Amino acid sequence: MALKGGWAGTILRVDLSTEQITRESTEKYSRYIGGMGIGYKVMWDEVPQGTHPYAEENRIIFGVGPLTGTGAMCSGRTNITSLLPSNPFHGVSDSHMGGHFAVEMKYAGYDAIIIHGKAKRPVWLRVVDQDVTLEDASVFWGQGTFNTITGITAIMGKDSQVAAIGQAGENQVNLSVIRTGPSHSAGGHGGVMGSKNLKAIGITGTGSVKIAGDRNAWHKLNKDTFAIVGANNQHVVPSTPQAWAEYHDPSSRWTSRKGLFWGAAPYPIETGEVRPEEANKIGYRTMKAIKDLGPAAEKYTVRMGGCASCPVRCHSHLKVPELAAYGVSTNVANTCVGFSGPHGIMKGTYTIEGKTKDEANVIGRTTGSQIADDYGVWCNYGQIGRDFKWAISHGYLEKVLPREEYNSLSMDKWEKGDPDFFREFYRRIAFKEGELATLGEGAYYLARKWGFGEDYWTDKNNKLWTKLGYPVHHSNESDGIVGGVISSMFNRDAQCHTHQNFLGSGLPLNVMQEISAELWGEGAIDEPANYTPVNDAKVRFIKWSIIRNILHDSLTLCNWMWPMHVSPLKERNYRGDTALESKFFAMATGFKVSEAELDEHAERIFTLHRALTAKQMKSTNLRQDHDQLTGWQFDMDPDKEAFSKGTIKLDRDDYEKALTLLYREMGWDEETGIPTRAQLTKLDLKDVADELERMGLLTA
Amino acid sequence: MRDDVKDFLAEEIRKASKEGNLTDNRELAAAGSRFFNSEFTPDMIAARVESAAQIESPDIRILQGKGCYRYYSSRSMSDSYAEILNFTAEGDDIMLIASTVRRESRTYPRPSILSQFINAPFLVKPDRLDQIAEALAADTSEYKDIQLSSASNGDRYLFSSTFLEKSQADYMAEWESVDSMEIQ
Numbered sequence: 001m002a003l004k005g006g007w008a009g010t011i012l013r014v015d016l017s018t019e020q021i022t023r024e025s026t027e028k029y030s031r032y033i034g035g036m037g038i039g040y041k042v043m044w045d046e047v048p049q050g051t052h053p054y055a056e057e058n059r060i061i062f063g064v065g066p067l068t069g070t071g072a073m074c075s076g077r078t079n080i081t082s083l084l085p086s087n088p089f090h091g092v093s094d095s096h097m098g099g100h101f102a103v104e105m106k107y108a109g110y111d112a113i114i115i116h117g118k119a120k121r122p123v124w125l126r127v128v129d130q131d132v133t134l135e136d137a138s139v140f141w142g143q144g145t146f147n148t149i150t151g152i153t154a155i156m157g158k159d160s161q162v163a164a165i166g167q168a169g170e171n172q173v174n175l176s177v178i179r180t181g182p183s184h185s186a187g188g189h190g191g192v193m194g195s196k197n198l199k200a201i202g203i204t205g206t207g208s209v210k211i212a213g214d215r216n217a218w219h220k221l222n223k224d225t226f227a228i229v230g231a232n233n234q235h236v237v238p239s240t241p242q243a244w245a246e247y248h249d250p251s252s253r254w255t256s257r258k259g260l261f262w263g264a265a266p267y268p269i270e271t272g273e274v275r276p277e278e279a280n281k282i283g284y285r286t287m288k289a290i291k292d293l294g295p296a297a298e299k300y301t302v303r304m305g306g307c308a309s310c311p312v313r314c315h316s317h318l319k320v321p322e323l324a325a326y327g328v329s330t331n332v333a334n335t336c337v338g339f340s341g342p343h344g345i346m347k348g349t350y351t352i353e354g355k356t357k358d359e360a361n362v363i364g365r366t367t368g369s370q371i372a373d374d375y376g377v378w379c380n381y382g383q384i385g386r387d388f389k390w391a392i393s394h395g396y397l398e399k400v401l402p403r404e405e406y407n408s409l410s411m412d413k414w415e416k417g418d419p420d421f422f423r424e425f426y427r428r429i430a431f432k433e434g435e436l437a438t439l440g441e442g443a444y445y446l447a448r449k450w451g452f453g454e455d456y457w458t459d460k461n462n463k464l465w466t467k468l469g470y471p472v473h474h475s476n477e478s479d480g481i482v483g484g485v486i487s488s489m490f491n492r493d494a495q496c497h498t499h500q501n502f503l504g505s506g507l508p509l510n511v512m513q514e515i516s517a518e519l520w521g522e523g524a525i526d527e528p529a530n531y532t533p534v535n536d537a538k539v540r541f542i543k544w545s546i547i548r549n550i551l552h553d554s555l556t557l558c559n560w561m562w563p564m565h566v567s568p569l570k571e572r573n574y575r576g577d578t579a580l581e582s583k584f585f586a587m588a589t590g591f592k593v594s595e596a597e598l599d600e601h602a603e604r605i606f607t608l609h610r611a612l613t614a615k616q617m618k619s620t621n622l623r624q625d626h627d628q629l630t631g632w633q634f635d636m637d638p639d640k641e642a643f644s645k646g647t648i649k650l651d652r653d654d655y656e657k658a659l660t661l662l663y664r665e666m667g668w669d670e671e672t673g674i675p676t677r678a679q680l681t682k683l684d685l686k687d688v689a690d691e692l693e694r695m696g697l698l699t700a
Numbered sequence: 701m702r703d704d705v706k707d708f709l710a711e712e713i714r715k716a717s718k719e720g721n722l723t724d725n726r727e728l729a730a731a732g733s734r735f736f737n738s739e740f741t742p743d744m745i746a747a748r749v750e751s752a753a754q755i756e757s758p759d760i761r762i763l764q765g766k767g768c769y770r771y772y773s774s775r776s777m778s779d780s781y782a783e784i785l786n787f788t789a790e791g792d793d794i795m796l797i798a799s800t801v802r803r804e805s806r807t808y809p810r811p812s813i814l815s816q817f818i819n820a821p822f823l824v825k826p827d828r829l830d831q832i833a834e835a836l837a838a839d840t841s842e843y844k845d846i847q848l849s850s851a852s853n854g855d856r857y858l859f860s861s862t863f864l865e866k867s868q869a870d871y872m873a874e875w876e877s878v879d880s881m882e883i884q
Contacts, residue, residue: 241821243720246778249808250816251876258820292884336884344882382882463882472883477875508807527809529871646867 003027005212006066006588007034012110012132014125016196017056017117021132026111031684033554034065036094037605038112039081043092044608044688046116049615049695053083053090054172054195062105062113062163062201065555069106069209069308071218072584073225074558076308078102078163078180082192083616084491085174086380086442087468091491092612094553095186097163097178098307098315102556104161107205119197124152124164127203137199141170144374145179146329152202164200165190166376168430173440175378175429183305183315183333187378188492212590221583226279228567228576230254230505232286232314233497233560236568237506244275246570249506253314254568255287262287263299264319276568282311289316292339293365296358300366305333312561322355322363326419328370337382342368344385345425350417360417367419375430381493383443383471386462388425391439391450400450405434443469460632465493467630474500476633476648480531481658482524484650485542488627488659489606491613497559498545498552505566511574515566519578520544530645534658542658543665544599550609551581551602604683607666607675611688614674614697621699622673623659669700676700703756708735709749710757710773717773720821722785724768725749742768766790784821793817793824794832798843801836801858811849811857811869813876833858851877 003009003026011029013022029038039061051057060082067075078101084093105113108129115125122137140148148164156162161180168176169190176190193199211218230236231254238245239252256271271284283304289297293316300320304313317333324330343365349357350364372379379385391397398406413421427433429440438449443464447456457464463471465487473493476484478500487494502525505512509527516524521537552559564576579595586592593601610622619625633650634642642651663670667679677698680689692698709728716723725745732740746769753760761779763770763786770789772782780803787796800822801812814833817824824832833856836846849857849869855877859869 240816240819241781241784243717243777243781246780247807248780249810250813251880337882340882340884474883477879477883509809510807527868529868529875640867644867645865646869646871648871 003030004590005210006070006585006590008106008109008111008207008209010109011038011112011114012127013114014132014134015117016115016119016123016134016198019119019134021134029111031601032605032608033551033601034068034111035063035077035079035556036081036550036553037065037601038063038554039079039094040092040605040608040612042112042114043081043083044612044615044691047083049618051083051090053085053192056116056118056196058083058192058195059114059116060189060192060196061115063556064102064105064111066111066589067555067557067584069103070211070584070588071222071309072557072588073222073229074307074310074312074561075556076100076102076310077553077556077558078105078186079553079556080178080186080189082189084188085172085191086188086444087491088444089468089617091468091616092609093188093491094495095178095188096495096553097180097184097186098310098558099161099181099184100308101161101163101180101184101203103308104203104205106209107207108203109205109207113201115196115198117196122170122197122199124200124202125198126156127201127205128156129204129206137197140164140199142167145376146374148200149179149181152200156202156204160202160204162200162202164376165193166374166430168376168378168440169194170199171430171432173377173429173432173437174442174445175380175384175440177373177376177378179373179376182317182331183335183338183373184307185338185373185378187380190376190378209588211588213587218587221580221587223279224577225564225580226282226311227276228564228569228572229282229311229561230285230566230568231256232288232312233504234501234562234564234566234576235504235506236566236574238273242273244273245568247506247508251504252506253286253288253291254506255290256285260287260290261298262301262303264302269303279311283313286312286314287316288314288335289318292316292334292336293318293362294358296356296362300362307558310558310561314560318362318366320363320366322352323367323370326367326371326423328367328374332366332370334366334369334373337379338373339365339369341379341382341385342372342422342426344379344382345388346385346417346421347389347414348417350419352419364417364419368422371422371426375426377426377429377440380442380469381471381473383464383469384429384439386471387439387443387446390452390456390459390462394452394456396450396452400438401435405436409436443471445469457630458632458635460636464630466626466628468492468626476650478503479525479538479541480648481534481650481654482538482541482545484629484633484655485658485662486545488629489546490609495559496545496549498548498563499541501560502565507566507574514573515575516541519565529648531648532643533651533654534661536661539658539661539665542662546606547599547602548581550606551598554602554605555581555585557581600683603666604685607668607679607683608685608688610666610668610673610675611680611685611692614692615695618695618697620672620674620697623663623671627659627673629655672699674699705732705736705740706748706752706756708732709745710752710760713749713760713771714773714775716771717775717777720777722763722770722772722782722789724765724770724789726768728771781821788821788823793828794836794843796822797824797832797858798836798846801846802860802862805860805863805869809863810876811859811864811873813873814856814858830856849873853877
């Protein structure tokens with residue numbers, strides 16, 4: 001089928017071992033949409049079972065989708081697929097980054113870049129439209145991400161976009177990132193680039209993305225979307241009571257209000273109140289700085305930034321003059337876990353002479369963010385900090401580190417809350433200096449090497465979701481069993497925000513329950529901390545949340561904003577439009593698909609992910625081998641029963657039942673959680689069924 | 701009854717609402733007297749606004765104050781916001797906080813973080829906050845349902861036990877002030 005619009009139509013393939021650069025058509029992957037879907041298909045077809053993430057045979061795929069670069073709202077995400085080094089069985093996973101790299105790929109004419117092999121010496125990949133070359137990276141090897149991105153940008157020009165690894169990636173630290181722009185990181189696969197001697201990819205694209213549909217209709221659709229978008233995470237009520245708003249929620253990221261300023265802007269910029277109809281002021285709605293860094297961040301905030309085609313701007317750009325004392329740039333940008341992840345390694349609050357507690361908090365967190373980003377160390381969604389503190393509090397650190405190494409650690413700085421501690425911590429991780437660097441290998445490898453007991457996994461404060469070594473990420477605190485099961489379906493922390501954005505929209509429970517009943521049936525959501533057992537509506541909510549997450553990572557749209565289940569508009573009864581993705585897809589590509597049909601494409605991709613997991617684990621029972629929890633989820637709050645008020649405790653039998661119901665809904669073997677031949681065939685994945693059968697992994 | 705007076709009153713109310721304010725029958729009596737060069741009493745204004753709200757201007761809403769009637773237009777001000785402004789205008793910060801806590805516990809449901817009451821539109825004096833919270837939590841009659849909850853970082857919340865159990869309020873307070881900072 002010929003591709004008319006949306007897709008660039010070409011995939012770039014780079015074999016670093018042979019230095020061969022080839023191109024192929026995207027058509028063969030169109031049933032997998034793009035981004036994540038292309039990544040899984042390539043991994044299934046090309047990477048043999050048992051391949052190590054750092055082996056030449058492994059692929060790393062930078063994928064974008066048919067909506068990337070079209071101007072559809074929040075369509076600036078790059079999806080990176082590869083084997084995950086920190087995962088015990090090296091399962092396939094994805095890391096994602098925002099910024100402008102994704103759209104530049106499209107403008108250069110590519111839907112994906114597939115990289116394999118290993119360069120004989122450090123290189124970087126230079127892409128200027130059709131002119132693609134491998135360049136000597138010796139000058140950048142050993143440099144942090146900031147210098148690397150700056151250096152390559154200086155060579156390619158200011159209109160280029162660069163994705164690079166730091167020293168952590170070079171040294172094949174499992175927990176390492178790929179970073180682009182001033183603040184966008186994809187956590188998990190930096191070491192894969194390092195293992196291939198690939199320091200960076202620089203892209204300049206001078207083309208455009210074709211839209212198959214009518215231009216005016218496209219603009220109207222985009223305008224309609226602007227009318228129903230909220231703030232970051234599609235929060236649709238303001239955080240303070242405002243005259244125009246029927247509801248408010250202090251936890252909402254719609255922070256704009258009178259008297260709130262970007263305090264370090266060249267001239268005073270007040271966010272003011274931004275009403276739903278003020279589409280040109282959406283960028284003022286979310287002042288993430290004060291959410292991530294506390295109230296003192298207001299005076300340090302220069303502006304908010306973000307990704308291509310995103311009006312929401314969730315990345316805080318700050319000027320923090322005090323950072324000069326720690327040897328890092330005073331211009332800092334990041335968001336969410338980019339700030340809280342590094343902070344997690346510290347004992348608690350920061351102490352900085354002459355600074356208030358709130359100011360010290362900004363200085364401390366931004367210092368950690370700058371240093372971790374430059375070395376390119378990933379926090380495993382905050383787990384590295386909890387691991388470090390577990391090792392300290394349970395006496396492991398003193399026991400496993402050689403005496404000389406232990407004594408060389410500036411634990412006095414850690415005790416005092418001195419941000420200078422970040423420098424030596426991250427340096428040791430990034431350069432694999434000494435035993436401490438084991439923290440950078442990820443929870444599973446760390447626990448094994450340092451001999452952590454079972455209590456490491458079962459302590460709820462460690463937040464470890466499964467023994468695959470990843471933590472909670474909108475898990476049982478997000479509608480109980482709903483978030484609980486979603487968190488078990490991937491090979492790393494579930495980066496799924498479909499359910500969480502809905503639950504955190506800020507609307508009152510009765511409105512939320514009406515909307516959820518329309519979408520998934522009665523009983524899909526409960527009152528917070530008063531959860532009920534699994535039911536069919538919850539299972540539909542689980543499946544829909546995962547499928548839409550997969551869809552967004554394939555199209556690519558930002559799952560921190562999409563889908564638009566809700567809106568800030570009272571006149572719409574706060575309803576959003578869940579068919580928007582299919583409307584954009586149909587208009588961009590010219591393929592008329594319904595909402596349900598597009599969801600089925602995403603279901604194919606998720607089912608392929610499940611098959612990939614079975615293949616990689618050589619498992620005939622994913623329920624047992626993959627989907628089991630660490631235990632604290634069932635044993636927490638010993639004085640409370642599951643399904644009682646005030647707890648998010650899960651029930652073992654209910655969890656197993658939820659898995660069974662989800663497997664049934666997905667068309668997987670209800671016992672083993674392996675996709676069935678019938679379902680694989682229905683989803684046009686017969687070749688996958690054949691391969692699973694050949695491997696002895698097909699159970700039904 | 702002169703339609704132009706009712707139109708004037710409705711427009712004055714709408715103008716105030718658009719600016720985020722309530723207006724009352726005393727202010728409108730003064731404004732009307734100036735505009736029409738004719739004497740209007742607060743009672744006359746109250747009667748005319750009530751009539752207008754029933755027929756020509758259904759967006760006009762009326763709130764009862766202790767010594768006056770306050771007005772807003774639903775075109776640009778929500779009921780919940782107007783209720784807060786009404787309590788603020790009454791100068792009764794205890795009632796303001798108690799009614800807000802009850803509404804939030806019932807509606808969302810969630811416990812109400814105490815610090816929000818310092819900010820607009822509540823504008824409760826910071827040094828009064830703890831005092832009010834303690835007083836409400838200790839009250840055994842009119843406010844006996846209002847209770848305190850605290851997160852481990854020291855943030856204090858109030859909730860109504862009519863709509864939320866303490867264990868639920870405690871969980872939500874801890875999530876909001878502590879745990880959600882790590883999971884975003």
